[in-house]
Amino acid sequence: MPKRILLLTFFYPPDISAGSFRSRALTEALLERSADDVQIDVITTQPNRYHSHITDAKTVEEDDRFRIRRIQLPLHKSGFLDQAKAFISFAFHASRFASESRYDVVVATSSRLMTAVLGSWVARRQHARLYLDIRDIFVENLGELFSAPLSKSLTLFFGTFERWAIKRADKVNLVTAGFLGYFQPKYPRQRFSLYSNGVDDDFVDFPLAASTGAGAGQPLRILYAGNVGDGQGLHLIIPALAKRLGGQVHFRIVGAGGRLPALRKAVVANELQNVEITAPVAREQLLDLYQQADVLFLHLNDFNAFKRVLPSKLFEYAATGKPIWAGVAGYAADFVIAEILNATVYAPCDIDGAVNALEQLRLEQIPRPEFTERFSRRRIMRSMADDVLELLSEAN
Incomplete structure (x- = not known):
């Protein structure tokens, strides 16, 4: 039977x-x-x-x-x-x-x-x-x-x-x-x-770019792709970072969620021209966006409960070989430091710490085959x- x-x-x-x-x-x-x-x-x-x-x-x-x-x-x-x-x-x-x-x-x-x-x-x-x-x-x-x-x-x-x-x-x-x-x-x-x-199969053979990093005089292309809710707290940090860094960076936020209106409102209120918000895209288009990015951004809200979590986004981010700029604490921070090359960590919602962490990144694509195989x-x-x-x- x-x-x-x-x-x-x-x-x-x-x-x-x-x-x-x-x-x-x-x-x-x-x-x-x-x-x-x-x-x-x-x-x-x-x-x-x-x-x-x-x-x-x-x-x-x-x-x-x-x-x-x-x-x-x-x-x-x-x-x-x-x-x-x-x-x-x-x-x-x-x-x-x-x-x-x-x-x-x-x-x-x-x-x-x-x-x-x-x-x-x-x-x-x-x-x-x-x-x-x-x-x-x-x-x-x-x-x-x-x-x-x-x-x-x-x-x-x-x-x-x-x-x-x-x-x-x-x-x-x-x-x-x-x-x-x-x-x-x-x-x-x-x-x-x-x-x-x-790491999904889609990311296992992620292509290496012929050149990496923004061109002379061009802003760093910083990508976040995922949910935009209370858990991510993007509305609490993206506007402040965009205002602080000005023309040095261009944020592209690809996603949706309960805090998207708050993020849009803050972008408009601060007249930020270096933040672009677009709707979620299919996996094929997302791979193209990853290739275009210079830095991949991640952030979790400053909740004690989030000190236990490990965002799934980290796995596909790491597989791309792109620099990772992560605002996480607790277990996730320990994991990034121990497992992912060319990734920097700062405390959630810490603007000064985030800026310092960005400055520590090597703006180049570095393959992480051991990580991809292990995970x-x-x-x-x-x-x-x-x-x-x-x-x-x-x-x-």
């Missing part, structure tokens, strides 16, 4: 996000590493990560051993309530679709906790093994995003869901070792693995797939 694995993920290609690329790599590895009698199902959403970059996708895609079902969500924005409504719609339909089949293992990859909770619910109903892939510490972040007493109430409320999901899981993967300090003391009996984000997404996901398949072999 065929065995079945269900993957629950809020994002999946053609959506563009770290979670979607990770989910695709995991399904590809599961298909490659499993026997012919193993069926892989994915329940996800229609592309919705960025409203300025929405791509049509089939509601159902099927192959011999692989099926994707995409759920159409109601229109929503990036606010907390809107996202909650969107997830409730996803959870309702995903539970209904999952009940149509019998699964041996449920895998849930989750950044904002509730997909993990959904995975736990489905696994309980089906008496299936549960594998959680945790990509953020949602409960801890609530204390930073909301003020008291609301933050305390939300932390207690969602903390109950976190315990319910984590304790039910047969295995839990953490996307960064920085999360161990939070999860291990709370769940000492749980089995944790550490399969990180990695190959394909290799990491093969190991993670084997971890999932161990649960499948234990299932009745």
